[in-house]
Amino acid sequence: MIPRYTPSEIEPKWQEKWAADQLHSVTEDSSRPKWYALTMFPYTSGDLHIGHWYAMAPSDVHARFKRMQGYNVLHPMGFDAFGLPAENAAIKRGIHPFTWTMQNVENMRRQLKSIGACYDWSREVVTCLPEYYRWTQWLFLKLLDGGLAYRAKAPVNWCPNCQTVLANEQVIEGARCERCDTAVTREDREQWFFRITRYADELADHSRIEWPERIGIMQKNWIGRSDGVEISFGLDHSGVEEKEIRVFTTRADTVFGVTFLVLAPEHPLVAKLTTPERRADVEKYIAASRRQTEIERLSTEKEKTGTFIGAYVTNRLSGERIPLWIGDYVLLSYGTGAVMGVPAHDSRDFDFARRFGIPIRVVIAPPGWSGQELEEAYVEPGTMVNSSQFDGMPSERGKEAIADFMEKKGYGKRVVTYHLRDWLISRQRYWGAPIPVVYCDACGIVPVPESDLPVLLPADADFRPTGESPLLYCQPFVNTRCPRCNGPARRETDTMDTFMCSSWYFLRYASPGYDRGPFDAKALDYWLPVDQYTGGAEHAVMHLLYARFFIKAIRDLGLIDFGEPFTRLFNQGIIVAQKHKMSKSRGNVVNPDSYVSELGADTVRAYLMFIGPWEQGGEWDDRGINGMSRWLNRVWNLVLQGQETALPRVAPDQGVAKELRHRTHKTIKKVTEDLGKFRYNTMLAYLMEFSNYLGKVLPEESVDAQSWQEASDALMLLLAPTAPHLAEELWTRTGHTYSIHQQSLPKWDEDLAAEEQITFVIQINGKVRDKLTVPASIGEAEARELALSQPRVKAFLEGKQLTSVIYVPQKLVNLVVQ
Structure with missing residues (x-):
């Protein structure tokens, strides 16, 4: 008797084993080509909704696919943990931002692990921890020393609600704050800037990267040469x-x-x-x-x-x-x-x-x-x-x-x-990386020595917004000694824009525990640049532009030898609910946890990829996810039923066996091609079509055991990136060596995958007018369209009226005209 498919038991079991076996941990390996697959890390907002899963799960499918192609895949995860939302949420709740943020990190880490992604959690970075922002400060000092950071008085965008300065990119349509939608005003303040304008022309050049055309256009327009x-x-x-x-x-x-x-x-x-x-x-x-x-x-x-x-x-x-x-x-x-x-x-x-x-x-x-x-x-x-x-x-x-x-x-x-302005990085808030400089009446602006980093955020600061940095009122933090003359000095009390932290986090993943610099040069040489970056197009003129500038800047400072952070970029669309983008105010946020508990992570993963082209997004529908659950149950039953069925060594029907091998290899080809191009919805459609065919031939017992085994194995292997837990369980139950995720994708034979060709006759009023070689699988609509498009047929039809079309499958189409 075939056991019941129970994701609630299967998924935690395999997640625990994968973690215990360090299945997803990677090291530098010169014997295999490397592939650095990266998804934009999430902000620590508290809970992951299904929109986060829509960014995370499909990108994990691609990373798993590349691993099964033989690549040494780095697929890390971390948390963008500084910034205004965390500070504002902490103020509202009356708790410290660090406490609020780390609680969120813990919860989001749990949710991310439930996805079943192949993240190498040993490389996790959290940007608000001193071991990370120590090196954010170190990189600031390098930019300062290289003349790429400077302080100047300038009119700035001021959000009276958030009580901080906003970069131009953070002011949205209607001159409102992107975070809280408050009307933004202008004020003159002494601020810290990065000289991004020095790189305007290079930033406008996308010739060395494979990015969506619209992102290139958006960046060029923002730069505005x-x-x-x-x-x-x-x-x-x-x-x-x-x-x-x-x-x-x-x-x-x-x-x-x-x-x-x-x-x-x-x-x-x-x-x-x-x-x-x-x-x-x-x-x-x-x-x-x-x-x-x-x-x-x-x-x-x-x-x-x-x-x-x-x-x-x-x-x-x-x-x-x-x-x-x-x-x-x-x-x-x-x-x-x-x-x-x-x-x-x-x-x-x-x-x-x-x-x-x-x-x-x-x-x-x-x-x-x-x-x-x-x-x-x-x-x-x-x-x-x-x-x-x-x-x-x-x-x-x-x-x-x-x-x-x-x-x-x-x-x-x-x-x-250029339209582009220098990057304003000063923020008059507590929850950010402190800017590592002091002000001395005798010496002026003095960088904090590297040996004194990190400049720690004081735990006891009053971080309520006043219009000036909360650090300004923390005297033990402000009052210090000048590193040059040892006289009295004052620390800078502004903190850095959180985009500073996210402009280099992908470098830290290469060697997260390294304590002699922000990264180990040897590890960086192996892994960087990122081969495939995925995330939203809304980051075009902020994170994506800042990260490109940052890499070019530290390249020119001699810290790295490459000039682009992300070789390839793919932008996913937006998943909506009730025809609207998900938001708490609309009450249409879909929490994935309940669906994972009831239907399993694999069902959620597969449904997200089936609702439409990933780059376009789609509509969340409970009826659709239930349909996906039923299909995975059918796959479970099909594979295990095949395992229990005693099929003959020689196929009773050679024609059916031949067709099975053809469909197997055709499916391998189409699914492999679609996985490589992020065409997940059509990839799953091919797998469904394939499984339906298998479900038809198995009860007939008209195929041989070897052909069935090939087909069943291909189905499991091709499904593994999408439904990793289900595939692992089936792989083990059918007697294979653990783990399916260490196997290679099946290869297709071009001859077996090719469609059988037939000679197809085109008649007009019963007389043969043309003959074509076409795939045997040609359907009526395709045959009609093909016939009407032939030049010889068009000549015979000129001046006549087509009254009907007679179609004989795999033989002919007869056009009746007057």
Whole structure:
């Protein structure tokens, strides 16, 4: 009698044995090709919902697949444990962030182990532990020493609810905090930055990595390279030392059409140039602009606003006086903090000029233009007019000609600018890695010696948000001695952006216990870079961009010899419930624990991969997962029934035996190809089709024992990456050597996998018009489509009406026409 399939007993048993046998632990092995398979590690939010499983389980399937292909696979797991959510949750609950975080780590570790993934838990990293952030601080010091970290006063995004600074990437649509959805404001603060802008061009180059095209486009757009000209406008203002204002433009061909110039409200020249009669209006406007975020100010949907400051500059090419305005859509941190207004050839400048009565001068003539006023801005190429010696020139050629002229005269120069800003890493919160510098009145900014790392977070700090770092009020932490002069000094009280921790965690996995540096160079040489990274596309311009910068930076510091962290990237889609993304506020979060207890982890894993293409996501449906459970039960019964059935040595029906071998090898080929390309839903569909066929031929006992054994073994081996517990149990029960996960994937024979070919006849009104060689498995719909697409058939059908199609399986299709 076939025993009942009981995942609740089978899965814990094998998980315990795999752990005891260290089945998933790996070491460097030069005899096998390596494969570093990595999933973005989770944030310690408390519980894993089914959306986390959707990221974790399918990536584990691919890692197991690569191992069965003969690779030495590193598939580690850890926890992104610093950051605002943990601190805010701890404040809400009245417990310490460390306590809250480590409780979550323990719970999430338990949940992750229940997945049955092949994680090497001996390599786990937790970013909030001193043994990890010691090296985060060490890497900060290396960047500081290499001139890639610096401190500067700058306007920053401030979340009044989270009470901390946000990087531009952390401000979402509507100028709101990505964490709490609070409206973000702007403030000036001394902050620490990384010089990511030095790597703008290299970051925009994806030629050496196999990443989704859309991620490359998103990163290139965020970097925002612009090639153009920096133009000097003359400034002659009493009492003002500066003699020019420089403006960047990509449209040098329109310089004769400039009728106003706009400065950022925070530009240092504004206070110097504003005339007394305009000062009150200007100061009122500046105050209003400071209440907006960069995102709000740069929005293309927002109407441009501004106010005249009473001063002028000179257009050196035309000799004209150009009025100076300030406008909140100009930012001091972008370009030069000044832009030129060309209303005839920029739509928003056109609206601005119309609103404030500023002249609109056409300098690029549209086709057929004869001097009339424009009804709207003309932004396409055309012929240059009202442009002195450049009149009559095509505007595209005029860009180069004017750039040449300005460089020759000293009026400007060709430059490249970027939308990308340097990475702001300072956070005014407790729960992060302390920045390892001190401030000494005698010595200035002094790095903490490497021998004194880590700079530990004080356990007794009052971490409630006040608008300044909680560490500021922890005197034992703040007050220290200067490492250079031994005089009194103050520690930096800001902590690092948690993206700093996640920009190098994948390096630590190579040698997590190493205590002479952040990583062992020999282990890193073997494992890195990551061969396959998986995670969400929402990280395109944050984690994925920061990690790429970080690797390039420490490469240039001589710490590593490669320039890309992740050779391949795959972005999974989003799993939804009740037509919506899962969220606690909607009450549609699916907790996997109950499904694992009732149906088993293998059922959950398989269902997640069957609901749709992994890159597209899908809808969670309890009816669907129950169907998957029934299929796995059928596989269980099928394999064990086959084990108990005494099949003959020679097949009673050679035709059926031949078909069985064909289907076996065809399935091996299709499943192997789909596993390699993350096509999990079709992979499972092939396995279901295969198991259905096996379930049909077994009761008939029409095949031989050897062919059945080959088919049954192939089914178990091909299912092993998806349903590792079930496959292991069946493998053992059918008398195989432990473990199935140390076996190779079955190989297919091309001849056996190939479809049998037949000669297929195409008739029109009963007369043979064509013959084709086609697979014997061809169906009616495919045969009809194939017949109608043949050139000879099309010629016979021209001018006639097709009234019916007669299909004779594996023989012919007859097209009846009038």
